[in-house]
Amino acid sequence: MKAISLLGSTGSIGTQTLEIVDEFPSQFKVVALTAGKNLPLLVKQIQKHNPEIVALADESLLPELEERLNNLDIEQRPKILPQLTGGSDGLNTVASWKSADLVVTGIVGCAGLLPTLAAIRSGKDLALANKETLIAAGPVVLPELKISGSRLLPADSEHSAIFQCLQGTPWAENARLSTGVPTPGLRRIQLTASGGAFRDWSTEELKKATIKDAISHPNWSMGRKITVDSATLMNKGLEVIEAHYLFGLDYDHIEIVIHPQSIIHSMVELADSSVLAQLGWPDMKLPILYCMSWPNRLETPWRRLNLTEVKQLTFSSPDIAKYPCMELAYSAGQSGGTMPAVLNAANEEAVAQFLNEKIHFLDIPKMIEIACERHKKDLNSNPILDDIISVDKWARTIVCEQIYKGTC
Numbered sequence: 001m002k003a004i005s006l007l008g009s010t011g012s013i014g015t016q017t018l019e020i021v022d023e024f025p026s027q028f029k030v031v032a033l034t035a036g037k038n039l040p041l042l043v044k045q046i047q048k049h050n051p052e053i054v055a056l057a058d059e060s061l062l063p064e065l066e067e068r069l070n071n072l073d074i075e076q077r078p079k080i081l082p083q084l085t086g087g088s089d090g091l092n093t094v095a096s097w098k099s100a101d102l103v104v105t106g107i108v109g110c111a112g113l114l115p116t117l118a119a120i121r122s123g124k125d126l127a128l129a130n131k132e133t134l135i136a137a138g139p140v141v142l143p144e145l146k147i148s149g150s151r152l153l154p155a156d157s158e159h160s161a162i163f164q165c166l167q168g169t170p171w172a173e174n175a176r177l178s179t180g181v182p183t184p185g186l187r188r189i190q191l192t193a194s195g196g197a198f199r200d201w202s203t204e205e206l207k208k209a210t211i212k213d214a215i216s217h218p219n220w221s222m223g224r225k226i227t228v229d230s231a232t233l234m235n236k237g238l239e240v241i242e243a244h245y246l247f248g249l250d251y252d253h254i255e256i257v258i259h260p261q262s263i264i265h266s267m268v269e270l271a272d273s274s275v276l277a278q279l280g281w282p283d284m285k286l287p288i289l290y291c292m293s294w295p296n297r298l299e300t301p302w303r304r305l306n307l308t309e310v311k312q313l314t315f316s317s318p319d320i321a322k323y324p325c326m327e328l329a330y331s332a333g334q335s336g337g338t339m340p341a342v343l344n345a346a347n348e349e350a351v352a353q354f355l356n357e358k359i360h361f362l363d364i365p366k367m368i369e370i371a372c373e374r375h376k377k378d379l380n381s382n383p384i385l386d387d388i389i390s391v392d393k394w395a396r397t398i399v400c401e402q403i404y405k406g407t408c
Helices: 012-023 039-049 059-070 087-095 109-121 132-148 157-166 224-232 234-247 285-293 324-335 339-355 363-378 385-405
Strands: 002-007 028-035 053-056 083-086 102-105 125-128 152-154 186-193 254-258 264-270 275-279
Touching: 002 012, 002 087, 002 109, 012 028, 012 039, 012 102, 012 285, 028 039, 028 087, 039 059, 053 059, 053 087, 059 083, 083 087, 087 109, 102 109, 102 285, 109 125, 109 132, 109 339, 109 385, 125 285, 132 152, 132 234, 132 339, 132 385, 152 157, 152 234, 152 285, 157 186, 157 234, 157 264, 157 275, 157 285, 186 234, 224 234, 224 339, 224 363, 234 254, 234 324, 234 339, 324 339, 324 363, 339 363, 339 385, 363 385
Parallel strands: 002 028, 002 102, 028 053, 053 083, 102 125, 125 152, 186 254
Antiparallel strands: 186 264, 264 275
16 A cells, blocks of 8 residues: 655645545555645545645644634544644645655646745655656756655556556666666657647637637546646647656657547657557546555556547647747747746746636736846856745846736
């Protein structure tokens, strides 16, 4: 049985992880949780899973959480009330919790960076659903992995697909991820993209895009931020950078392919020109489960893929004019150093401002480009953690300043 520490338990990744724990009670147990502001759901999770420790990102909510737990009827209370903690120190404590075998990182955005580093430094294996950790801080994270011996297993469907394909090659032992060294025999990666909410919209029609439109994904059920990233195709650009760090390929050998059915989750081309693909219904539970059970596979009662039901699989090249965020991501990745951290932070802030109705959908790439252009003169090619944190804050400020000045 694997003991799980779950970062971001009330979010999309967190709730699906707990569903897996419920389905496989003899395989997994929860020993630690972190959450944001959804206290009613968190209390239910504590009641059900009896964690040893719980941390809130906002420590000011700890008294309310404690009161909610104490006010439960005796028969509804956990057998033993968990230790409660909060703030960044609390998140780091949960991430490095001694009894945990695996840390599942479901915290959205760069907020997951420090807890992820805490888990790595304590030698924990990680199921990484927080792509921003590697994108913003790949130059910092990779050396830490080499020192601690932690293994970073991708819970993103695309990177999980690549990882699963590589398990069937003679180089599987060398494909244990995050060494930053090219995986032997791997020639090319093709990341598949659904095309997001606006895949059937013209560039002209995007001028009328609303928040409701942007968060209505045709295939996947995800959080609001990542669904907007899918609509701009920034999620795929970020995945290109993450794939570079995970598998060591240069950017010229990592491609994006529009695949509207979302059945093929990504493909790899090997040295002998063989192409391997991982297929499945668009459901995040499978890649999460594979991280949790790796190197084993568990029998599931889930719906089986039936290609005669799918009928057809289609592919096309992404429209660069329609998806400028994709090119911004490639450019930032090729610049390296602190530039991906600026790209990621500017995107997070721009998407947040869009969801708060401060800017239009088409302003998102404009805000990101301004931040990246301004950072070129200050690019740091060999950043340390403090540099990453500094440019992250700077990029968010730049986006906010542009909105305040009315530049968009």
